[in-house]
Amino acid sequence: MSSDLRDAVFVLNAGSSSLKYQLVHPDTGVVVAAGLVERVQNHRDALAGVFEQLAADGIDLRADTGALCAVGHRVVHGGQTFYQPTLITDEVVAEIERLSALAPLHNPPALLGIGAARELLPGVPNVAVFDTAFFHGMPDAATTYAIDRDTAQQYGIRRYGFHGTSHEYVSSLVPGLLRKPAADVDQIVLHLGNGASASAIRGGRAVDTSMGLTPLEGLVMGTRGGDIDPGILLHLDRVAGYTSADTDELLNRRSGLKGLCGDNDFRAVTARIEDGDEAARLAYDVYIHRLRKYVGAYLAVLGGADAISFTAGVGENAAAVREDALAGMQRLGIEIDPERNAVRSGEARIISTDESAVTVFVVPTNEELAIARQSAALL
Template sequence: MSAPLVLVINAGSSSLKYQLLEPDSGEVTADGLIERIGEPVSVITHEQGGSETVEELSLPDHGAAIAKALELFAAKGTDLAQVDLCAVGHRVVHGGRSLYEPTLIDQHVIDEIERVSPLAPLHNPPNLVGIEAAQALFPDVPQVAVFDTGFFHGLPDKSALYAIDREVSEKYALRRYGFHGTSHDYVSHRAAEFLGRDYASTNQIVAHLGNGASMSAIRDGRPVDTTMGLTPLEGLVMGTRCGDIDPGLLLHLNRVVGLSVDEIDHLLNKQSGLKGLCGENDFRSVTQMIEAGNADAKTAYDIYIHRLRRYFGAYLVELGRTDIISFTAGVGENAAGVRADSLAGLEGFGIAIDPERNAVRGHEPRVISTDDSRTTVLVVPTNEELAIARQAKALVAS
């Protein structure tokens, strides 16, 4: 008798990942990635039964993307209505102060996810679309939410609190929550395991670099800082998000330029970052533009790297001793130039990249630093879906 499976739905700001897998072994029955949702041409890659299907089509929103994924499951011979599912696991970006542990989804949980959606406007709404679609398809299967903010729930006050009026911050729960927590958790544990290190006594920096991007500093197995804050807007330069910015600029946009709050929100979340600087948010397109001699794309890249280096410097100082640096997610795993440029010239800090190792591509963790580098630098493919599946199964079993 085969073991029960978990269907994981991971809806990002412009992407949708899904996997049907067995949590204990990690064996994947089918998986897929839909990219560039909401753009003129979306791309879906679906793998099942040893074959890969790639299609380009128009998918205006996450609802259409989920419908397409379910269509491909059926077309390739897997009727999800007949699969032995023990749970459907959902990545949910923001749960506010009250939701941070893996949680069975009911109407109260849905209402709370919706209530805090203004804190993650690119993510919580598509997360809810995925939940609603799965509830309709599998009404008798437990639905479990795993929150991006969970890993950072215990951040120390010195990095979690903003320097604003305490009464205001406490009344409205204004603090730094951190995001991509499932990925930072998985990658930091996988890195320690790969190197045979004791997680609880290892200091690490994890750079999760995708269309959304964040970094974390982990001391002795506990996160002590991260780049994202109250919302996923703070920190690094991202595909469409600006990252760190002078708060006074927001006031200027409102008072002097005359933009409304909603217009400012749209500008900073959807028309900034790489897209705002050079017109493209996909890092592969930015790279092609640079190779073609586009000056705006080169400037965007330089700003991207500059922000990365700023946070690497801050976290190296914060940790004092850094044992492992890991790059993960779409850009972190595939852009060798980003890895090399963000850590260039740090040999004096005990960090040295081996160019040949860095050029290697693969699907397994790998060392890209030199043998004499005091800090081991890794590329560790993230697997948020496996982490979510295991947490969902554990919750249902309990």
């Protein structure tokens, strides 16, 4: 088993009550094992249970920890400190913990996963790959908020962006699909899942993205509403006595599709629309309206685009979303082919017409493989 897994990476994505894992060979992309543990009470015990199950299936990672190349961890927020894959040490753990103030829902669970992996696989290097890293080098005009400069600098307030691992992975494939050098390709990537974000990428480098200091800004999402007039929060403070905890609950859990119609599963929303549900229809229309605004904005930022790519759960599977998001944009050089768009496939594919000046793709994302490759490359 050692020789079989010497170059394999165990990728771990720890949520507040979940553990998603994948054992993958970064060179070939071959997945040896994958799974999801839900309703996690103790991350250490949950990971130990995963290793026990793998051992029962003939993959005993703890028997010979030298068999693994690395454990790769998805960490949401790297702040301004981390913008490359980073070997995890006690000092790195302390800094990720300090950055939890910027991502209180995401960094703490990642730290629990890191702690569990370091304890259970003591001989294996652990690598942190940060969601914010791909957007670190964006222009100052894109990262800077128009608030008091000293306050922003004191508290690290700037646009960081998220889903960077996915945006980087998808955007790196597009030049090859177009048969053009990466430096010659300007593109928009739409990562549409329960969390959703857009990015504008010029010549392989991100120049703008929809999420900001936190993953709350930008597109309409499953339970997050994206862009909002901050005066609304001041208004709720004055007239309803909203505390910071109330605001956090509203913005993170009672907004987006969930807040508008009570469902954040896109399949359920679509089924309700087909049954004539007006709340679901409005939720969908708001979602599409915001998405179209960002496509238009990023076309302006880039001065036109060579490609637009849809990815993640909704982007890869909801043909109606893709069609409605780009409908009526022929004057912008964008034309969807309905038959191509209706095809369901796990492969990257073109869904625009042959006449479309902008090539529109569906590109399945693979964040686990991206994390595995970045972890292996570091080591």
